[in-house]
Amino acid sequence: MQVTLEHVTHTYQPNSPFQSTAIRDVNMEIRPGEFLALIGHTGSGKSTLAQHINGLLKPTAGKVLLDGQDIHEKGFDKKALRQKVGLVFQYPEHQLFEETVAKDVAFGPKNLGLSEKEIAERVEEALARVGLGQPGIAQKSPFELSGGQMRRAAMAGVLAMRPEILVLDEPAAGLDPQSREDMLQLIAGLHRQGTTVVMISHSMDDVARFATRAVVMEHGTIAMEGAPEEIFRHAERLEQMGLDVPSVCRLGLKLRAMGVDCPPDIFREEQAERALLALWKGGAAHGAE
């Protein structure tokens, strides 16, 4: 299943004094099985773009295609689209509303019109998936959970719909380091099992660790696109856009600026480890001479 955006433009409150164009003539595709990172400064149009992927926003101009079919065409089954493309908003825990966690997770599958048995199965599976499978949690009120648990419960609500494409708007924002790591591992796990992931993120370290491809947005247009290693090669350009490079990238850049012969294109921790070890050994060998 493939989603393609063709010349998508979105203007909020058109023809009013408050009119603003969030994205302008965006062309991109989401390839099956990839882990796509959407990067950009606040207000660059990432979230607006994400909401086009499952048809929550209708483009002011341009088309969104699912396997070649325009999703805003008359007669297109939006419910089926929303089952296939799951969207996890920023701070999804703010959408919890049911009396129990299980009921809340069941909301999506229920809307799909599944049987009771199927719903129960999916709820159990989704809760186990996000690490809330312990007995008792399902029957708790979602408002009794901790912040991290609430986030995961909300995530389970989307996973219970078994989406093929999962779009996440800053899923790790505002979590403590442990919950953050758990959340990222959960997403990476879903990706490994075949879910296509689109993740909006401000953390370049996360992008370097997980993404197979990255799209950089600036002022509502795509400024850069490619594999993370290609994108992080343009550290200066990224900084101009108010963005960052992964911390190991910064380390490499600093070392090279100091005149240390450190290989370029380091953007993952493992690569940095290898390069630094090599440098250290080389240096040690040098010193022993």
Next chain:
Amino acid sequence: MALNDITLGQYYPGDSAVHRLDPRVKILLLIALIVAIFLAGNLLAYVPVILFLGLVSSLSKVPVKMMLKGLKPLRFILILTFLLNLFFLQGETPLLNLGFAVITKEALITAVHYSLRLVLLVLASSLLTLTTPPITLTDGLERLLSPLRAIHFPAHEMAMMMSIALRFIPTLLEETDKIMKAQTARGADFESGNLIARAKAMVPLLVPLFVSSFRRAGDLAMAMEARCYHGGEGRTRLRVLKCGKLDYIACGCVALLIAAVVLCGKVY
């Protein structure tokens, strides 16, 4: 989504003489203007009012379209007022005999008179709300009501509540929009079904909205206390409202207008 269509308050940003008037003066002048409109005893007396409103709105640079938008929700009442007066008022000079009713000259005049009064009242009040930011408006209202503190009327608290409410309307709208989208993404349907189905569909929207409103209210109260807020007692203001030359001129203009309206009523 439909939420995008809601204009907040209806302030139209600008820096005209009308925008710069003291809000207290503007509120009082609006009251005077309303009195003038009610004083108008005949159609001729409306001429100075219409001229005045035209002048002020062109001074304010608010597009005519925005001004007329305020009339849209009232269109049925306007038409109804006009038609009821036209058909049911008894007069002496018949103009048109429709068989089931006779339209008289007096009825036509009264119909125009009353509908025009309604239109002018709405236009005059929208001029105030279009040219004054809501927060400035509550500020002005607080100052105007403050003498009532003598009889224990909580003027400051009322104004503070109004400002907070106004401040949070956009935030809540945004929140509503976000939650609505989040639930739609989970297959919720807010737009179809009968009344009961639709009311039920609001639960996944309203519960999170209430939860977040209470959380926000708690946070806000905490933040206000942390900054030593303790009510209006002895509180000074950042922007002290001051009447200037412009305000006196405006008062003079409205006084002239009232005189003109009374005069026109007498002459006819």
